[in-house]
Amino acid sequence: MSLTPQTDWRASIERRLTRTQEFVDDTDPEALAVVLVSMGSLLAAFVGFLLASPWTAVPLGAFLIATGYGWARHQALVARAVTFAMTTVTLVTLGLIVVFIFAESIPAFQYETASVFGVSVPGLGMFTQARWDAVSEPVRYSLLPMIHGTVMVTTIATLVAAPLGVAAALFIAEIAPPRVRELVKPGIEILAGIPSIVYGFIGFTIINPWAGGAFALNGGSTYLFVGIVVGLMALPTVVSVAEDALTSVPDVMKDGSLALGATDWQSMTSITLPAAFSGVSAAVLLGVGRAIGETMAATVMLAGIPRISEPLVNVFYGYETLTSLIARGYGSANGVHESALFAAGVVLFVTVLCLSIGSQYIEARMRRRLGGVE
Amino acid sequence: MSRATQSVLVRDDRTLYEAVAGTAVGLSGVAFAVGLAALLGVVTIDDPVAGFELSVAFGAVLLALGASVVGFGVASRFGYVDAAPQPSAGIVAAAAFTGIWFAVGAIVSGAVGFGTGGRLGVGVILGGIAFAATAFPREDIGSTVPAGAVAGLCGLFLVTGVVGPGWKQVLVGYNAALFGDTVVPLIVLFASLVAGWSAAKAYGGFGARGRNVGAYVLIYLVVCSILVVLIGLVGFVTVNGLPGLFNGFGVGGAALISWPFLTNGAGLLADIAGVFPALVGTVWLVIGAVLFAVPTGVGAAVFLSEYAEQGRFTGAVEVATNGLWSTPSIVFGLFGAAFLIPRFGNQKSLIAGMLTLGFMLLPLVLITSREAILAVPDEYRDASAALGVSKWQTIRSVVLPAAIPGVTTGVILGVGRIAGETAPILLTMGGGVLPAKSAAPNVLSGFQLSASPPFVSNPALLEATSALPYQLYALITAGLSGNIQNPQEYAWGLALTLLLVVLVFYAVGIATRYYFRRKLHQ
Numbered sequence: 064m065s066l067t068p069q070t071d072w073r074a075s076i077e078r079r080l081t082r083t084q085e086f087v088d089d090t091d092p093e094a095l096a097v098v099l100v101s102m103g104s105l106l107a108a109f110v111g112f113l114l115a116s117p118w119t120a121v122p123l124g125a126f127l128i129a130t131g132y133g134w135a136r137h138q139a140l141v142a143r144a145v146t147f148a149m150t151t152v153t154l155v156t157l158g159l160i161v162v163f164i165f166a167e168s169i170p171a172f173q174y175e176t177a178s179v180f181g182v183s184v185p186g187l188g189m190f191t192q193a194r195w196d197a198v199s200e201p202v203r204y205s206l207l208p209m210i211h212g213t214v215m216v217t218t219i220a221t222l223v224a225a226p227l228g229v230a231a232a233l234f235i236a237e238i239a240p241p242r243v244r245e246l247v248k249p250g251i252e253i254l255a256g257i258p259s260i261v262y263g264f265i266g267f268t269i270i271n272p273w274a275g276g277a278f279a280l281n282g283g284s285t286y287l288f289v290g291i292v293v294g295l296m297a298l299p300t301v302v303s304v305a306e307d308a309l310t311s312v313p314d315v316m317k318d319g320s321l322a323l324g325a326t327d328w329q330s331m332t333s334i335t336l337p338a339a340f341s342g343v344s345a346a347v348l349l350g351v352g353r354a355i356g357e358t359m360a361a362t363v364m365l366a367g368i369p370r371i372s373e374p375l376v377n378v379f380y381g382y383e384t385l386t387s388l389i390a391r392g393y394g395s396a397n398g399v400h401e402s403a404l405f406a407a408g409v410v411l412f413v414t415v416l417c418l419s420i421g422s423q424y425i426e427a428r429m430r431r432r433l434g435g436v437e
Numbered sequence: 438m439s440r441a442t443q444s445v446l447v448r449d450d451r452t453l454y455e456a457v458a459g460t461a462v463g464l465s466g467v468a469f470a471v472g473l474a475a476l477l478g479v480v481t482i483d484d485p486v487a488g489f490e491l492s493v494a495f496g497a498v499l500l501a502l503g504a505s506v507v508g509f510g511v512a513s514r515f516g517y518v519d520a521a522p523q524p525s526a527g528i529v530a531a532a533a534f535t536g537i538w539f540a541v542g543a544i545v546s547g548a549v550g551f552g553t554g555g556r557l558g559v560g561v562i563l564g565g566i567a568f569a570a571t572a573f574p575r576e577d578i579g580s581t582v583p584a585g586a587v588a589g590l591c592g593l594f595l596v597t598g599v600v601g602p603g604w605k606q607v608l609v610g611y612n613a614a615l616f617g618d619t620v621v622p623l624i625v626l627f628a629s630l631v632a633g634w635s636a637a638k639a640y641g642g643f644g645a646r647g648r649n650v651g652a653y654v655l656i657y658l659v660v661c662s663i664l665v666v667l668i669g670l671v672g673f674v675t676v677n678g679l680p681g682l683f684n685g686f687g688v689g690g691a692a693l694i695s696w697p698f699l700t701n702g703a704g705l706l707a708d709i710a711g712v713f714p715a716l717v718g719t720v721w722l723v724i725g726a727v728l729f730a731v732p733t734g735v736g737a738a739v740f741l742s743e744y745a746e747q748g749r750f751t752g753a754v755e756v757a758t759n760g761l762w763s764t765p766s767i768v769f770g771l772f773g774a775a776f777l778i779p780r781f782g783n784q785k786s787l788i789a790g791m792l793t794l795g796f797m798l799l800p801l802v803l804i805t806s807r808e809a810i811l812a813v814p815d816e817y818r819d820a821s822a823a824l825g826v827s828k829w830q831t832i833r834s835v836v837l838p839a840a841i842p843g844v845t846t847g848v849i850l851g852v853g854r855i856a857g858e859t860a861p862i863l864l865t866m867g868g869g870v871l872p873a874k875s876a877a878p879n880v881l882s883g884f885q886l887s888a889s890p891p892f893v894s895n896p897a898l899l900e901a902t903s904a905l906p907y908q909l910y911a912l913i914t915a916g917l918s919g920n921i922q923n924p925q926e927y928a929w930g931l932a933l934t935l936l937l938v939v940l941v942f943y944a945v946g947i948a949t950r951y952y953f954r955r956k957l958h959q
Contacts, residue, residue, distance in 0.1 A: 115780045120891040139829035143744055149736035150745070150754055153803065156796055157757040163775040164768065230659040238656060247660060249947045252850070254667050256943040257936065258857025260906045260913075261674060264932050267913055268925075279614040295666065328649040349763060356765025358860040359906075363913050379613040386767045386860070393774065393864050408771040412764060419763040423756060 094137035098144045101129035105148060109155075160412070168409045171402035175204055189406065195369035197392075197400040204403035206410060208369045212286065212384040213355055219290025219378065220297055220354035225347045227294075228301025232346070235302070236309035237331055255299035262292050263363035271364055278379055284366040287378040292364070293357045301350035308342020308426075309335060311433065341429035345422035352418040355385075356411060362387035385411050454509070454518040458640035461505050462654065465633030468498050469658070472625035482621045483602040492602060492621045496595025499625065502632040503589030509639035510581025514574075521644035526579030531572040534583040537631070539564030541587065548606060577643050580651075584635035591628035595621065630658070674929070674936050681923075681930020685709040698930055702874025703921055710921040712931055714877040718787070718868065718904040719938065721880055723856050725791025726798050731848055734802030738844075741803075742810045743832050762800040769797050770864035778865060781899060787878055788898040790866030794855045801854065805847020809840040842953030846946050853942030857935060859906040868903030870911040871919050878902050905935040 087095065104125035111119035133141035175188030190210075194203040231251065235244055270292070271283030278285075312335050320330040336343065365381045369388065372380045383391075385407045392404050474480050475491065486494040513520040525531075542563035543556045551559065571579045594600045604617035634651050641650030685697040685708075701711030737754070745751050773793030781789050813836050821831040869876060883897035903911075912919065912928045921927055 112780060117891045120893060139827055142829050142832075143740070146736040146740035146744065149733045150740045152733050153737065153754055153757045153761060153799060156799065157761055159776060160764070160768065160772045164771050167771075167775045227659055227663060230656045231663055234656050234660045238653065239660075247664065249943075250664055250667055252947065253671075253940065253943050254663070256850075256853050256857070256939050257670060258859070258906055258939055260857070260859040260909050261932050261936055262670075264909060264913060264928070265670070265673070268917070268928075277616065277619050279616070281612060298663070326645045326649040328652045329645055352763045356763075356767065358765065358767040359910065363910070374610060377611050377613075379608075379611055386765060389767050389771065390860055390863055393771070394867075405771060405775070408768050412768045415763055415765055415768075416760050419760050420756060423759055 090140065091137065094133070094140045097129055097133035097137060098140055101126055101133055101141065102144055102148065104129060164405050164408050164412060168402055168405035170399050171204055171406040174399045174402075186406070189403075193371055197396065197403070202399075204399070204406070205369075206385070206403075206407055208371045209383050209385045209388050209407060210410070211371050211375070212361075212365070212382055213386070215286040215372075215376075215378065215381075216290045216293055216357075216361060216384055217351060217354045219287060220294035220357075221347070221351055223291055223294025224297040224301050224350045224354065228298050228346065228350060229305055229343055231298075231302045232305035232309055232343070233331060233336075236306045237327065237335060251299050251302050254295070255303075257296075259296060259357060259359040260363070262296060263360040266292050266360055266364040274379075280379055282366060282380075284364055284381040285379050286365075286372070286381040289361050289364045289381050289384075290378070292360050293354050296357055296360065297350040297353040300353045301346045304346035304349055305339075305343045308339040308346060308429065311342065311430075312338045313433065338433065339429070341425045341432070345425045345429075348418050348422040348425070352415045352422075355418075356415055358386040358390050362390040367391050452518065454512065455640055455642075457505065458509055458636050461502060461509075461636035462633055462640055464498065465502055465629040465636060466658075468495065468502070468625055468629035469633065471495075472622045472629060476619065476622035476626070481602075482618060490602060492595050492600075492617070493598070495621065495625045496592045496597075499588050499592030499628050499632070500596060501592075502629070502636070503585040503587070503592055505585075506581050506588065506632050506635045506639070507585035509636065510577045510585070513577035513639070513643060518642075520577060520639075520642040521646070522576035522642075523644055524575060525573070526571050526576045528572070530580055531568050534571045535564045535568040537587060538567035538583065541590065576647075577639075580638055580643070581635050584631045588628045588632040591624050595624065600624065630655075633658075671936070671940070674933050677929040678931075678933025678936075681926040681928075682933050684926070684930065699934070702876065703871035703919075703927075710871070710927055711874075712905065712908065712934055713874055714872040715868070715903045715905045715908040715931075716934070716938075717877040718866075718902040719856060719906075721787060721878055721902070722790055722794060722862065722866070722904050723852055725788065726794035726855055727848070727852060729792060729795030730798035730802050730851075734799050735806045735844060737803050738806035738810055739832060739837070742807055743828070743836065758800045758803050761796075762804065765860075766797065766858050767860040767864075769793055770861040772796070773861060773865035784899075785865055785867035785901040786899045787866060787880075787902040790862040790902070790904070791898075793861045793865045794858060797858065797861060798851050798855050801851035802844075802848055805851070806840070806844045809843025809847065810836060812843060813839040842949065846950045846953075849942055849946030849949060853939050853946060856942060857906055857939045859910050862904055862907050863910060866904065866907065867901040868907055868911070869901075870908065870915050871921060872903045872908075876903065905931065905938065909935060 104122040107122035108119055108126055111122060130141060130145060172186035172189075176183050176185045177188040177191055178184070179187060189204060189206045192203065193205050193207045194201070195205050195208055196203055231247075235248055235251075239247060266288065270288050271285075273283075274280060274285050274288055275283030316334050316338060317330050320334045321327075325333070361384045365383055365387050367387065368382045370382045372382060388407050389404045393401070396404055471480065471491075472495070475482055480491060482490065482492040482495075484491045489497075512518050513522060539560040541560075543560035546559035547556045567583050570583050573579070574582075600617060600620060602617050602621075604620065606615045606620075608614060634655055637654040638647040638651040641647035682698050683696075685695070687695045697709040698711045699716060700713055701709055702713050703710040741751055741754060770793065773789055773796075777789040777792055778785065817835050817839060818831055821835045822828075826834075878897045878900065880895065880897045883895040885894050885896075886892065887894060909928065909931050912924065912931065917924050917928055919927075
């Protein structure tokens with residue numbers, strides 16, 4: 064192909080246009096009109112909702128009527144259009160999340176402008192000093208103490224969830240006899256179902272007072288135990304994703320190894336685990352994402368003071384994480400303070416989204432390497 | 438896993454050596470269990486055992502374990518037993534023991550009073566020795582002597598009382614202290630783990646088979662601990678919550694069953710405080726989220742797997758879906774607060790909570806529905822197409838019915854997950870700490886028509902409403918106190934109610950899956 068990228072691009076648009084033309088020619092004009100009205104009014108309703116217009120109900124009603132009529136008369140085409148509209152909802156939601164939490168966080172980023180080499184960078188002040196105080200002067204909104212807390216909790220949680228999760232996934236995928244697996248797998252799913260506020264409640268009423276006594280602490284909030292609890296909560300994610308990766312390794316590979324006289328454990332460590340390595344690391348990444356985003360247990364169990372622990376690795380005191388900062392502060396905050404909470408949300412969202420996209424990339428690579436096994 | 442190993446290839450000569458090694462594995466298992474009980478406070482370390490304190494008994498057991506583990510290795514090395522050791526214990530074991538002995542050296546020298554430099558030095562020296570002792574000799578020595586030495590050293594500390602009841606170590610600078618009550622069980626757990634692994638390897642005769650046994654012992658232990666934690670958690674909440682949940686419960690009388698905890702509010706008029714408003718709030722929340730997310734998610738799954746060509750668009754949707762799935766719940770809460778609240782009357786409201794949870798539920802429904810639709814065999818579609826049926830007819834009458842089991846399971850599990858979410862509704866729905874019965878939302882009869890835009894309104898949807906997880910959070914932040922008789926008991930009852938609501942969803946979801954799977958395999 065000697066086409067330059069530009070002509071290639073044009074050709075593809077032209078192809079698409081001809082295809083649309085053919086589609087329009089082939090379709091019943093009435094059906095087309097109904098679909099156009101229905102989709103147009105849906106779009107209008109969405110725009111109306113975005114503008115917070117009280118008239119949103121009108122296009123919404125028009126959409127319902129047009130779709131209802133079309134459903135009765137031209138079901139196939141309407142179904143296709145409506146399912147397409149539903150598909151865009153995920154994209155739109157993600158877009159709206161990005162727009163709204165970024166927009167709300169702008170005042171805080173502007174407030175915390177700091178200059179580096181004479182260039183003023185908005186938001187840099189959140190990361191170059193460690194003072195968060197929304198009440199007394201000087202009012203500063205540093206996210207560093209909360210980032211420190213999140214890193215502490217996530218590190219401990221990963222130390223708990225990653226080895227235990229991978230071991231449990233190996234057990235379910237490779238070791239357990241079928242009957243035991245049928246018991247263990249739902250058990251771990253149920254572990255995922257225990258609401259985080261219940262963990263937090265147990266942590267608040269049982270673990271915190273115990274830790275305060277057992278380590279002679281001043282108070283009972285510790286990053287150590289918040290991390291362990293959050294690790295337990297991230298565990299099911301690690302187990303289920305890692306187990307998927309392990310079972311997607313073709314049986315042929317394992318059978319070959321076993322036929323050579325290798326033990327089960329040798330097959331696992333030299334065939335299954337290396338083949339599924341990307342999937343297992345994606346599982347750990349997703350678990351890390353869960354741990355970073357875990358809110359309620361941290362909110363309830365931590366002290367709620369934005370401060371960096373002394374020394375840095377002191378796991379016996381727990382102050383605040385990004386998530387608990389938002390959960391605790393939202394509602395009573397306003398102005399720049401509220402905006403700073405959105406800035407914390409932006410940091411969380413971007414971090415976790417990067418982890419998610421990274422793990423998807425790793426998983427896709429693994430699928431390619433295993434030769435299209437899915 | 439392939440089942441190619443099911444045929445019996447195991448040696449069946451039970452030797453004395455294997456019996457002793459098996460006993461050692463069992464003994465470390467017992468030590469581990471009792472250590473766990475001591476850590477959880479079921480037993481205390483100064484309880485008398487056969488005339489000694491428990492911690493001294495622990496020490497004796499660990500000493501014996503250490504000695505026997507070393508004995509296994511030596512016996513194998515000098516050829517007294519029939520084992521198949523490899524030339525080296527391997528790099529993983531070497532790295533592990535280097536780390537362990539580095540830590541032992543650093544901790545012990547720190548306790549003796551060395552500075553940072555001294556601790557590092559001692560740690561590095563011990564770690565280096567451990568590395569040499571693990572990596573260079575034959576496997577039977579390399580994987581027993583360092584392990585036995587760890588267990589023996591720990592046992593020595595406990596037997597001599599260097600660490601025991603009343604022992605205390607202040608962590609300078611950390612504003613914390615370690616006590617024997619917690620450290621002794623931890624030492625026992627750790628040492629019995631190491632010794633048990635080593636003994637299991639000896640039991641398997643070292644080599645490939647020994648490693649297999651050693652690894653299996655560790656993995657079984659991990660899985661058992663996870664299950665114990667799970668059962669312990671659920672059991673603990675149940676035991677603590679039952680008194681609150683069944684406070685005033687009675688069968689018979691005018692109402693047949695009276696269950697005040699579930700049917701009362703918490704106001705002054707209620708003699709027994711209940712969670713009725715929050716329960717109703719949770720029910721409406723789930724209904725709203727399902728009404729929004731399930732049609733949308735299933736429709737999107739149909740479009741993605743039946744209509745759309747694989748390309749940039751489907752790729753983007755997939756990335757967005759997985760991104761939404763892992764987005765922290767508090768970010769959804771922020772989004773709902775910034776996006777939905779200004780559009781629904783500028784205050785926390787039931788409908789804002791419903792939609793926020795709907796946004797959270799959407800990726801769960803989409804992912805599971807898509808999997809279920811993709812799992813429908815192509816033969817079904819081909820057969821239907823061969824009958825001359827249109828594509829939409831095929832989807833509606835063949836693909837969707839075949840995918841319903843998977844979709845249902847996914848929806849139920851997803852609902853179980855969002856029913857327990859607190860963070861999003863904390864920011865979008867609010868509600869009172871102890872709402873009276875009249876605060877329960879009355880959605881059905883609340884719809885009103887009007888002549889001016891927006892034409893349809895429902896005040897019940899626009900009010901701040903409590904839900905079970907939010908009420909539990911609000912109670913905790915209120916310091917577990919309030920204008921009711923026994924706030925502690927009330928809070929535990931509330932926690933149990935929430936747990937039961939969520940677990941019922943999970944149980945039903947898992948049962949549905951098994952039911953349909955069994956039907957499929959008949």
